[in-house]
Structures are given as structure tokens and as C-alpha cells.
Amino acid sequence: MKQKIILLFFFFLLTTSIFSQNTYVFLGSYNRDKTAETIQVYQLDTLTGKLTKFTSVKNIVNPSYLTVSPNGKYVYACTDTKTPNAGSVSSFEFNTTARTLTFLNSQRSGGENPVYVSVHKNGKWLANANYTEGSVSVYPILENGRIDSIAQNFHYTDGSVNKERQTKSHVHSAVFSPQGNYLFLPDLGADKIRSYAFDENQKKPLIETQNPFTKTDLEAGPRHFTFHPNQKWGYCTEEMAGQISVYNYENGVLNKVQRIATHPDKIKEGFESSDIHISPDGKFLYATNRGKENNIAIFSIDENGLLKNIGYQSTRGKHPRIFAIDESGKFLVASNVQTNNIVVFKRDSKTGLLKKVGKQIKMQNVSCVQIKQI
Template identity: 25%
Template sequence: MACESNNGQSAHVTQEDPLVVVASYNKFDNLAHVPRGTTAGHTLSCFRLHRESATMTLLAVEDTLENPAFLRFHPEYNILYACTEDITKDNEVACFSVSATCGKLTHLRSQSAKGKSTCYLELDSSLEHMLFVNYWDSVVGTMPLTCSGLLEPVVKTLKPERPVVARDLKDHLANRQSEPHAHAIVLDPYFGKVAFIPDLGMDVIQQHHYDAKTGVLTPSTTLACGPDDLKPHGPRYIFVLVSNRGHNSIAVFAIKQTTRCGEAGYLRVVNYCHTKGKTPRHFQFDPSGEFLLSANQDTDSVTVFRFDNETGKLTFTGDVNDVPSPNFVCVFQPHRNGRMRHVAKL
């Protein structure tokens, strides 16, 4: 199969070649942090990842959203969800249809997130609600989904007990750890009834009960915190990968299943791999687990690496793609009937 790329060239495509959507910042002065790259002309870029050559080809671009900063795919439909980052006004969550063959993104609908600087999206297991988090004012909430995956208006939001009083970016950077700043929301993988919300301002992880029928979150307790989105990576779940934005590398750790004392869960360093760019804001595996893509925010690039599922070793393929201020990469295998066959986990 051939698909025309964005530069007019014909790119060889196989059904097993996944799509890659990259989100970019196009405005810096309304963010809760200070990127050092180039403002983007296009905020969403869709690529094809060619597994045979370990290279990416640009297929399409989309400019509907300002500062999209988190992406999520529906596990049954070719629908992309994105949220926006802005500390000056209420942000939005949007959904797009995605062409499985040529990567064209078509805006379908947007809904208000009822808060500022939206930074994380989570689909519940019933696929009936989208959970979201606003970083700046720490407002969390849910919005229903139609049976076809479209977004409906927010059901309910929860505001922090301690209000955020930062007036601007300078004030925020000086006092970030003195105010609540919810940074992610993750449902438990077994029952989908407990929502964990790391708060990197208050240094706690909030625990909420989640009612999948109504979409309502109810606070229950808080826990000692850790990194905001640390999960085992790779198809075998025996490795943990972490990006180091100062060191500009990805660290690979092997999970020790057992120790001499019979305990499990300890980590062993496998290797550190430079991302060939600065500030790896986000990275993600392709659905096969063979390739890893790194969004290097402050050097305007997305780089491609091979991942050895047996040893955990990362190897740079040599492929560097120019993308201004990339902050998120979402890799998925589209279903040719309009449904998704596989979505790579974050």
C-alpha cells in the first residue's frame, strides 16, 4: 500500500506500520513551565512509523488546538483525544477522527475541562467516561462519552480543599510546592473503581472512589507519593523506563521478580541511553514493543530507538524527525474498519 506523505512523496506503507501523533506547543507565555525550543507552526503532526526501515514519515498536520499537551486513543474507534495547556483560562478536551491510511485528523468536538492547564486524560474500562486533571488549579473531573466515542459536557468536577493562589508563572515557579497541583489520574487496573491522583505540589497521592455508572469521583484518602506516572513499560512488564530531562537520557531498570530474601519488586539498572536531544518530555513504545520514540522538547525533535525485549537495551536507530517543541507522542495500530486493534499504553 502507498500513502502520500505531507511533503508530496509516496511512502511505502504496510498494514503493520503504526501511526504516530505528536503534540507540540505553539505558545509559551501561557504555560506553567518554560520550554526552550521553537514555537510550533502545527500543533498536531501525524507520522507513519516504518518498522522495516525504523524511520518516520510525516503524513498530515492539524492546527485546531492551541498547546495540545496530552493524547489518548479510544481502544475501539479511530478517535484521538487531546487536551490543551493554558494557565490563563479554562481549557478543553477535544476529539478527532483519524484516517487509518493517510493519518488525516478531523476535529469532531470539544468540551470545557472547567479548569486551567489540563494535563492528563484517562478512559474508564467501560469506555463511558473520560477522566481528566487540570494542573494549574488542581481541578479534576469526568465527562461522558457517547456510544461512538464523542465527548459530552462535564458531569462533575472536584476542587482542592486548599485553593491555588499563584497569580502568574513567576509566582508559581517560586511557590510550586506550597500549593496543590494534580498532575495525573490513573484508575486501578483490576476493577477500575479506585482513581489515584498524584499531587506534585502537596507531595501526596490522592485516592478517590470512582463510580463508573455516574462518572462521579469521591475523595477517600491520601498516600505517600512517588513519580506522577511511573508504570512498568514494554510488552513483558519486566522493565521500568524513566526519562531524565536534565541528563537527557532514558534509564532502563529490570524488575527483580524475587531476591534472596524472597521479596519482589526491586530494580536493577540495565542501561542509560541518551535521547539525542534535550528534555525528553515524553516517550512511548510502538505496539510491538520493538521501537521507542522520544519527544525532545527543547531541541525540536522526535527520535527513534530499538528496544531489546530480552535484555532491555535501547539502541538509537539514527532517525531524527524535526518537530518543534514536541511534548507528547502517541503510537497506535489503526484498525482498517475504523476500530483500533491496539493502543500502546503510556
């Protein structure tokens, strides 16, 4: 009996170790140096939080935002970001056996300064948000992972009340609904969350609805958006106001039920709310604050979807633009653009609080982090 227990214990350690090496961290950056490794991939050890370099890509300009296909075989990036009169989306094949990330192709972004790409859950469609020109583009994805030509492209011209930052539309993200039948577009410049119905079987999948947008508070500056795992609630960070708006969600319609600050009351200015994610168990929400704070605001989620602030965690750097939580929910990885560092935090599943683990790694102008178990 004792021998069986010992064997089972070693089998557990072996399988856990193997499992822990199948989680990958993908890093994008603002970097115009074509000799630099502007996209880097690391393995995340889900026992210790250690990051180990796996592969990288050169000759890519400003791959500022990344996303990974549902099957983990392809990576898509906003490229030529913050490049005047330019902008593209690019595809790469990720091969874990050969340890390679290989460029496949690029397409024009359909607007200047692409800042966010997302893949439909069926892996056959790509949506891209363009910030400077305020537009959205959708593309079919071919069977070999390449991006086909633009299927639809919509531009917006309306702005809002802030004369410095909202003279026109600035679409900051493109997020599919949990079922994949709607696409939501937080528009910082117009104080709107735009939306379309999405029919994956049509050549032009974006379909206008009777309610083409949800109006946010004035000077909110909606930026990033996420859905709760139960698919009933949506959460939007408001960059300019430093708030999170909470919405009840049903059949493409958002109804606001709460608005809560991402920063302490004593902070009155100099904040820029950024990214937002929910733990896989649906119990906690995390949002990054840039500017004076450079931290992660931590919230518990109650049975009605409402938020309660329970603390803050420094990101150990400046300007945390994007972060990600691994699929096991054990670790959160944050990227700090201005200090060129990536930091891993262990997440307490009971309290939701974070604790730095392992050694931070360096990457010039790191702007994005995505995590995928493959």
C-alpha cells in the same frame, strides 16, 4: 518442498510488512500558532523504526498531551494548556482510510492548565488532570467520540513543604487502574497520590474511599504513574526528588516497597524526572530525566516488582517530556521539547537497552508522543 518454503517466506514478509504499517505515532506540542500543524500523526514501520508522515491538524492551541481511544478511532487532547484563565479538552476522529484527523468538539477543562488525559478501558469515560489549579475532571464520551459536559470536577487546595513549588495542589496525571475500577492522581504540589473508586455505570463515577490518598516522601513531587502488566505493582516518578517509588497494589490500595533514584549518584541537582513506562513483557521499566541529563533511565524488574538500574540512554535532545513504547515492544519513541525533535530507539528485548535507529524528525515544541496499533 523448497517452493513451499519460499512461498511461506514471502507470505511472512508480506504480512509482516502490512502489520508494520498499522502502527501510528501521535505527536502533540506547545504551539500557539494556529497555522502550524500542532498535532501530527506518523506511521511507524515496526521492521525498521522509520517514521512516515500520515496526517496532521491545524487551528489547535497547545495540544500538550494526547491519548488515543482503545479502539483507535478517536484522539483526545489537553488543549489551551498554559493559557491564563483557560484550558480545555478536545476530541478528534482518526480515519486511517481517509488519512484524516478531524476536530470534533471541546469542553472546558474544569481548571487552568490541563496536562494529562486518559480514557477508561471501556472507551466511555475521559479523565483530565489540571496542574495549575490542582483539580480533576471526568467526562462521559458519546458514541460518536465527542466529549460530553463535565460529570464531576474536584479541586484541591493543600500543598506541601517546598515554598517555591508546593504552595498548593498541582495534579499532574490521571491514571485508571488496570481493571478500570479506580482512578489515581499524582499530585506534585501536595506530595500525595490521590485516588477514587470508579463506577463506570454511574452518572457520577468518582466515589470517595476510606483511603483518599497515599502520602509520598516530602518534596517528592509525584508526577506520572503506571501499572505493571501483571496488575500487582504500581510505579510513580517523583519529579522534584528524581526518584521512582514502587508500590504493591491491591484493590485500590498502594503500599510502598522501594524508592530508587532515576539519575546517577553524582547528579545532585538540576534533574526533573518526567515520564514512565514499562515494556509489554513486564521485564523492564523506563523513565525520562530532563534538566542536566536529558536521558532515559533503564531498570530491570525482578520477580517481586523491585527495580535495578541497568543503564541510561541519551534522548539525543533536550527536555524529554513524554515518550512511548509501541505495543510490540520493539521500539521506544521519545520527544524532546526544547530541541524540537523526535527520536526512535530500537529496544533489545533481552537486555532492555536502547539503540537509536532511523532519522529523527522535527516538530516545533513537541511535548507528547503516543503510539497505537490500529
